Amino acid sequence: MATSKTKKPAPAARPAEVPIVSSTTITLDALAKELGPADGAFAERTFAGIAEEDLVAEGTRIDSQSLIDDVPYFVASARRILGSLSEKQRGKLRMPAALLPLLVAEAARLQAMKRSHDASAVEAAGARVALEAQARSAMRDGIGERDLCYDGLRNALGARRMARVDAIVGRADSPENLAKGLEALAAFIEETRKNDPVQDAQLLEDYGVGADCAATLQATARKVRETASVQIAAGRRVTQRALDLQDGRVALLIEKVLRAFRAARRVDGTILVPELNRAAWMFEARSGSTGKKAPPGGEKPAPGGGGTPGDAPPVQEETTPILGADG
Structure with a gap:
């Protein structure tokens, strides 16, 4: 005996969804x-x-x-x-x-x-990083030149005459202090050469801390100061x-x-x-709306906004305009 099969009703079609525009x-x-x-x-x-x-x-x-x-x-x-x-x-x-x-x-x-x-x-930040790197490099070069000069002077003049050098060489805790110490060493070399143009001047040249060294110290001091003082130009377009x-x-x-x-x-x-x-x-915050305030960065509201048609909000006036002069 054949059995009849009952067809199941087709599922009801879902209403078309309103596309959400992101x-x-x-x-x-x-x-x-x-x-x-x-x-x-x-x-x-x-x-x-x-x-x-x-x-x-x-x-x-x-x-x-x-x-x-x-x-x-x-x-x-x-x-x-x-x-x-x-x-x-x-x-x-x-x-x-x-x-x-x-x-x-x-x-x-x-x-x-x-x-x-x-x-x-971004450009200014990149330029600032580059300038800071140049300033650090100038400081390293200045400290290196100072230390080479110091040891050269010790070899040339002996330990007993280094007390004055120790007093003028200063510290390298800032670009300005380092530059001053380099200039003081250069001045000491020139003064020593003039005071004894035969013996001391020749000894200084023998150990590479003569006139050329003094000139190098002066140039290094200028570079330390210049790289430390350069500022980023205020050239932002906006x-x-x-x-x-x-x-x-x-x-x-x-x-x-x-x-x-x-x-x-x-x-x-x-x-x-x-x-x-x-x-x-x-x-x-400035309106008379009684709706819940959405936090900054919250979810995007559905298209159309303003709630369901027919749901009239309470009649309230706005409390404070966005600016004192309201056009």
Whole structure:
């Protein structure tokens, strides 16, 4: 007797997952191409009323790389939210169209400045290491020349006449002290040669500690001083202050975008707010948001940001603007 086989129902199809866009798939260069160049007149108006010192002060509070890493995802998230809004909702978002292109342009400038700054720092560190090696080499040569001269003088003049040499030769605990000791030995040789131009002068020449030795001691002393005194020229293409200033410019623009979205969300809870990752702490501390503050370097939030549509946050005003002059 044949038995009928019952077919098992096919497993239910899983709903398509929303692709998560990571920060590595969005770049400042790509956004700049899509958004186009920043409006120079708008940029001038935006920063006109803000003191440079205020921007620098804000820039010192955050690492440049945090802003550079966050801006691409932040801007892409803001554009994605904008694209989902109805015409009525867009009317609630009081944000000029030129703001996002300007943010991307300023962040791209920050990225270029940081690369230049970091490259200069590496070059300066390498130059400093090389100079330190030269200074150590000059010290070794100076000590070696001093010791050779000392023993030569002892052979030429005898132990009884070395008391004065012992008094003037000094120490080699610093480049300056070593240089002074070398110069004192050179002066002693010249003085000894002049005081007895026949006997002592010839003895000094016999043992290689005559006029040529004195000249070598003087030259070695100059080299010790020169290598010790050379400083790294302050030729960095981008100073730390300039980098902090640019950090402040980028932070100001991020704050303006957040303020516009948060204001719109307070009157329409379905409007999402673009999120930050590493730089979030800097802006959440100043806002009226009651959400848990993400620690610097935390996980990247899911695309869209701002929580689930319909979950309107409590209506709260922002407590402190990012700068005293708020544009």
